[in-house]
Amino acid sequence: MKNRLKKLWFRLIRKDPEAVVVSFLTGEEPAARAMLEEIRALVPDRRHYAVGFRRPELLTAEVEFLQLEQAPATQLFFELRRRLHEKRIGIAPLLLDGTAEFTGLRRAAFLCAPLKILAYNKRLERHHLKFSTLIASVLFLRGVPLDRIFLRPSWLTPWTRSTPGDDGTYQVYEGRPVSPARRRVAVLTPYFPYPLSHGGAVRIFNLVREIAREFDVYLFSFMERGKPVEMQPMLELCAKIVLVPVPRYREPRWSTIHPPEVGEFRSPAMEQALRDLFREDRIELLQTEYTALATYGGNVLVEHDVTFDLYEQILARKRSWAARWDLWRWKRFETRVFGAYQRIVVMSEKDAKLVGLPEAVRILPNGVDLERFQPTFEAPGERLLFIGSFRHFPNMAGYRFFVGEVWPLLQKRHPAMRLTVVAGPDAALYWREFTGMPALIPGEGIELREFERDVVPLYAASNVVIVPTVVSAGTNLKVLEAMAMERAVVSTPSGCAGLGLRHGHSVWVAGGAVEFAEGVSRLIQDEDLRRQIARNARRLAEENFEWKKIGELQRALFHELLSPGSLPVHLRDGGQPDLAGIAAIQSVCPEASQWEPASYLGESLVVAESGGELCGFIAIRRVAEKEYEVLNLAVAPRFRRAGVGAKLLAHACERWEGSVFLEVRESNLAARALYSKLGFVEAGIRKKYYNNPSESAVVMRFHSC
Helix, strand or coil: CHHHHHHHHHHHCCCCCCCEEEEECCCCHHHHHHHHHHHHHHCCCCCEEEEECCCCCCCCCCEEEEECCCCCHHHHHHHHHHHCCCCCEEEEEEECCCCHHHHHHHHHHHHHCCCCEEEECCCCCEEECCHHHHHHHHHHHCCCCHHHHCCCCCCCCHHHCCCCCCCCCCEEEECCCCCCCCEEEEEEECCCCCCCCCHHHHHHHHHHHHHCCCEEEEEEEEECCCCCCCCHHHHCCCCEEEEEECCCCCCCCCCCCCCHHHHHCCCHHHHHHHHHHHHHCCCCEEEEECHHHHHHCCCEEECCCCHHHHHHHHHHHCCCHHHHHHHHHHHHHHHHHHHHCCEEEECCHHHHHHHCCCCCEEECCCCECCCCCCCCCCCCCCEEEEECCCCCHHHHHHHHHHHHHHHHHHHHHCCCCEEEEECCCCHHHHHHHHHCCCCCCCCCCEEEECCCCCCHHHHHHCCEEEECCCCCCCCCHHHHHHHHCCCEEEECCCCCCCCCCCECCCEEECCCHHHHHHHHHHHHHCHHHHHHHHHHHHHHHHHHCEHHHHHHHHHHHHHHHHCCCCCCCEEEECCHHHHHHHHHHHHCCCCCCCCCHHHHHHCEEEEEEECCEEEEEEEEEEEECCEEEEEEEEECHHHCCCCHHHHHHHHHHHHCCEEEEEEEECCCHHHHHHHHHCCCEEEEEEEEEECCCCEEEEEEEEEEC
């Protein structure tokens, strides 16, 4: 009876009772074709129509194509109404990839079937646009990836707090035997540094190899879930390797004060691993690689690039609130964590100036293996090479700039020219996440490769190496490898920054697309200039960038920090004669509590002296049986990053049996990192505890047996 009534109703309104599928091909042809194929597989029992301006290739007979001419949206709507007047649209797949050519047709689709739209984004993710999920539909239309649409910041919905997906466990692998003659140091890295699939892995691997000449190295590394780890080369260098899966971070990227990359590596398992092995194996020093891991603390922070410099470049190119927000977050975070470390390692003089803190900064440039990257004979030709892992988004931005703007200019002048691109593992995945495009299509004359275990033959087969990064921070290892291989480089200014190269002498520097194409064309045509630039670059690599020389600097840095007596400090009980010095220190430490110095005389007061000068103090009071509270801890600014605060606090924790509590400003990341390193754990929050300015306090606790 129901079916009869249905047929009668649709006969009265002159519509076919059986709904049809009308797919709007409103995007690039490969994506439109993929959408059409998917919807046919999902709804095989309905009649299918496809609407577009051009008939797609390989369109099957089962799909009827309705070709339209470019026109305003209302005109397209009436034309579709006319051609589909008896058809009832049951579902209307619509591609939203931002292609301006199809704007009118998209609007016509919404007019034809406003409640039946199944929207597809650039990633070919689909979402049914409807009022019952209005917020999700709006976010999808704005380009938010489907897997992040339903995320809510934990501060907005605390009852559904996102979990990091960290079960608290870690794996330990035994490497080479430890030696009593070697001191024990640790390196913390966001990814396992082997195979050598990108610049960061190359640097960490080579410097761990150099460190291992004199030290027992403990490697703490995150690993990608579900991917095997090639352990053996690192086990030959390290005493132990600790692996922790990367947490599943589910906060919306816009919603946190800290940069989201910091949250992505927040792991209780890694924190526990560091505490356990530092205690059990008596590790003496921790080098933390990359700013995103800076909250773990340590002695040395390696700034592979000064991240806020990168975001300043992005903001200069793209004026948006999102770019401003990212820059503000990174600059705030990065400048605050610098003070938590005794030494900051940077790659160049430029980065050293950005960091400031000249007494703490050390320049350890990137390097190259001169024995592996040896000059080879250059065969005649027009072959270009670009090496840049797509896991680092500046490389993708550079590739997009070159292929979209430079390559068409070069093809007109050099139709025989060929380009090889090494984009690293999972290049298509990173490309899709960065651009939103479903496929990575190399283009005519371009060979796209993912991971190459040995890139030396690719350098040997090239005539010119390109570095078209439109934004870049730090220094690029690909430039150093090309220099070592005696291949001329054409680079943007940011791509070769910090290496001391000169335009026309050891590199060819070009800014915009036209300049870049002119530079490549000039070097391809002028063999003498090309080879002279390549020879000069090789000489610079030999003089300044050999890993063995940089390894000596790395080991010297560790010896400097581990050397007893580098700053002789004497601890003693404080008294009345010390109050003036304590007041002076307290007055220049606004992050410290501002108690009346005389009040410390009734408590346990310990002061630190160096060369007869008061350089720090700690005051502790007893609050209960085997329970103590740190009233204040402060170190004079010129004695910071020399271990004075750590010595005072360690002395107090050894002196008192039981639990020692302290409060620290929530924003004082340097102090929090120091306390965590000494074994304190966060125990709670005291809201609006501090004044001038008003700020919450983090309560931390140390327990000794």
